[in-house]
Amino acid sequence: MKKNSLVSKLLMTFTLIIATCLVVIAIVLSVWFENYHFNQRKQQLDLQAALISKERINVYNGNSQLEDLSSVANYVSLSIGADIVVTDYRGVAISSSESKQSLLRTQIIDSKNVEDLKSGKSIEDRNGKNRAFGDSQYVYYKPIMYGDTFIGSIVMTTPLEQIKGQLKQVYTIIWVSILVALVISSIIIYYVCDRLLIIPLAKINTAAKRLAKGDIENRVYIRSKDEIGELADSFNTMAESLEEVEKNRREFISNVSHELRSPITSIKGFIAGILDGIIPLEKEKYYLGIAYEEIQRLTRLINDLLDLSAMEAGKLKLNVSEININEIIRHCTISLEQKIKEKRLKVDVVLEGQNLYVAGDRDRLIQVVNNLIDNAIKYCNENGNVKISTRSKGNKALISVYNDGATLTEKEKTYIWDRFYKSDKSRTNKVSTGLGLPIVRHILSLHGEDIWVENKTGDKGVIFTFSLKKV
Template sequence: MLSLVIAYLGTNILYQGRIHNEIRNILVSNGEKVIEIYHSTESENLVPFLEAFSGTAQTRLQLFNKKGVPLLKDEMEIDKKYIESVIAGETVDNIQAGMKSYPFVGIPFQHGGESYALFLTVEENSVEDEIMNSIHLMYVIILFLGSLLIIIAARFVVIPLIRLTEATKKMAQGDFKIELSTKRKDEIGVLSASFNEMAHELSKLDQMRQEFVANVSHEIQSPLTSISGFSKALKQKNLSEEDRTRYLTIIEEESERLSRLGRNLLRLSHLQHDQHRLNITSFRLDEQLRNVVIGLEPQWSEKDLTLHIQLDPITVEADEDQLKQVWTNLINNSIKFTPVQGAIGVKAEVKNQLITVSIVDNGSGIPEEERKDIFKPFHKIDKSRDSSIKGNGLGLSIVKQIVDLHHGDIEVREGPEGGAKFTVTLPLTNSRA
């Protein structure tokens, strides 16, 4: 509304300024023509001559002598200071100073050795007045309609923003189950859709956080319960040496389980919060994979597994220790879930400046509906909830974080023989951090 008022006033000022200049030029020109015509006719009847011209071309005339007395019939009231200035030989007007009644121009006029003041003004025109009134009415209508439309448009924009603000306050209080309904396709609609997407993602993150806390509590509580129970059993005096050794072994295993859980949680937190800086070096990836397989020989030999190794000579720039953790976790998982006398394949090759490492087994596999969640912390598929299989569901989450830090990708599919096939894709070089 303020902009419309300013536009209205500015337009008026510009319009009036141009009109005033035009009126002044016309009056001065008409006055000079009257004087020129009078001198060319050499008429001695000055007053009748000017009376005859008054009213022509919509211009009224008035002539004042040096005493300030009007000589024509036209009733034109002129301030004495203007008359004196014109008698003194100046051309004056009241247009630039602001018109209180009507615009006029005063021109000095010499006749018979006497000085006169000839004043000219425009004759009132009802048509022009009507046009000006129409223009002013049009300005008022534009101002009113424009203000009304701006208010409507502002409400159209502000109401969704108010709803968005209220939804943001609810979200700040922990309520993520919010959805803004909108069918708009403009920027407000895009903002609402983005807010809904953000609320959905935050809701998922909050649910993951709750599940994470519950899983951590469960993973900690289970070994603590075992440690507490068997510690109390050790207090029995009539306990046999065999049972005592078995109880101590269980306590030791559960303590190691807690220790692994703590280390993995710290590692995962370290990786997720981008606090880890990669130590980039150049090394032979194929040799690293062979060393990992050799290091896990006790595990796969115990289950009489067959390993098929197919490794191209590959030199990579990456964090050697972190990638070793990736291959150790993936191959160790395959060993865990592959049945006795099963088979595991490890293959590495380079295509289009990308390294592809695949680890495939013929174990129990991973259901398709659970593959998208397999890299979430503490996620375990139903078939893996076997107490005989050690693990806390953090290994694949750590693998995923390390691969992401190397600007790579990891995916899981069904293997050729029904097991699981993990494929890791990495660039040949990584920026040093």
């Protein structure tokens, strides 16, 4: 695992968080158990102190002797593992267990503690410092009350080492458990991260590197419903898009090569024939005319490619103004009159009113209308019909161009907007570049408008309709 890898950072972060939580839990448990242990000790001392208090009251009433009190204190001392001293109301030792006989008749409770004990409250000293009993002692003071009268107290001392020795075992268990839990959680986190993050991300990383080297068919297969699965799906979608782009690029290069090669080959052949004297002198003008037509075809192709590239790159700027779309339709129809006459077509122009003003770039909309009418002429049979119409719908002007040629299949409806696509290559190979409709769609998209195609219902023919914003 790399030092700066995502998993190592996650592992360190989660381990630190878990370690912090476990340490806090361990501290809380340690403090709680220590308090619990001392409270249990206190309850035990209170219980045993009741026996001594009873005997001290008997002594106070003259029903018993101090020797009897010492015997009870010694018995209790052995049973609870604590040294015991019984004092009078002044804090002077009057009886004790055998281990504390040396303290008899000495002041072992200071005046401040005596005053506190007179109120009937017990005193607990965990600090382990007492001038009478020395350091490192747990001292517990229990008052002896006869009715409301304070007649003495019981002082019980236990070495802190004895108490903390029991606590150390618990502390050891707690901290060892915390350490084991931390190690186990770190191992679990690592393997979970390895399964959920490292392996999937490694697959995606490897696939990305292979994709960068040109392996566009490579895919990542990760069955996961989380963000990693979404990332893999997004990667596969990107790879499919790149594969489609690469496919289109190859098709584009192939189409451009074909479209350029054909006229260049014709021009080269005719010129070579003239230079070599193969073509008779009286035929030179005819073949030069064909070469000129091929040059015009090349010019149209190059201009269309430049326009399309500029549009796709977003470099084409529109000069939007108020224009009369009816006038443009009349102008374009007249400019194509020669082609219409050659195919003996019947053209019906139905316009809404004399003028229909829209917002758009005049030159580009002329290009749109000209391409659509020219396209209708190409795909219309001889003696066929072409209809051009305009109408309003809300704040939009709808312009339709109809020809009664063959209808389009669903596949053709999808691909006619692709570059170099020709639905009937045998009829249009010499007169069409296959870029007209893609250019039309891009121009209208730049205007924020749309174009769509439909087969005429219940009759033959195809209708192209596009929208423009009315002024």
